[in-house]
Amino acid sequence: GESVGLHLPTLSVQEGDNSIINCAYSNSASDYFIWYKQESGKGPQFIIDIRSNMDKRQGQRVTVLLNKTVKHLSLQIAATQPGDSAVYFCAENIGSGGSNYKLTFGKGTLLTVNP
């Protein structure tokens, strides 16, 4: 069954504000997580990833936080821009055991940025 899910299906923010998108996972064996951005009519685009031996990782304007205790993942987008409007998916992977190619996706959160 589904092991990755989203707390909020939609999120609307003002341009310039910070956005936080949350994700819960239930498979404690997962050791690698990715956030994807999917714009309308396009394929998923890699944003940032994090391994289970870390609790925070930063990229350009994005930060991913991992709380293994409560199996929670979040994506923070700083100074959100209209071009950030998209559906955001978290995905998990079990890197060990020979199946490090298979991703399990959550249902996604639609982020809308208002100008």
Added chain:
Amino acid sequence: NAGVMQNPRHLVRRRGQEARLRCSPMKGHSHVYWYRQLPEEGLKFMVYLQKENIIDESGMPKERFSAEFPKEGPSILRIQQVVRGDSAAYFCASSPQGRTTEAFFGQGTRLTVV
């Protein structure tokens, strides 16, 4: 270096017809993955292939669906006798090795069964 190329982008089939979806991986990539996305859902893993080999087809429906990745040419996802429930977006990803960390997704093929 072109990205992962999928064609057609949109495909309409009548119930009972066959659908063929093509995926050309990025140059230098010999590992291909197919995912299906139902409306307002996340992507679901279907199959993982290397050249001329199916590595994991645990996400493929047992009937009507098949996939191949020949030595030459694109990977093909074939759906026989399509039904309305097959309507979805089908995405292909590729990587140089069999690791998700290096996978790039194509734009997808949107299949509509009427």
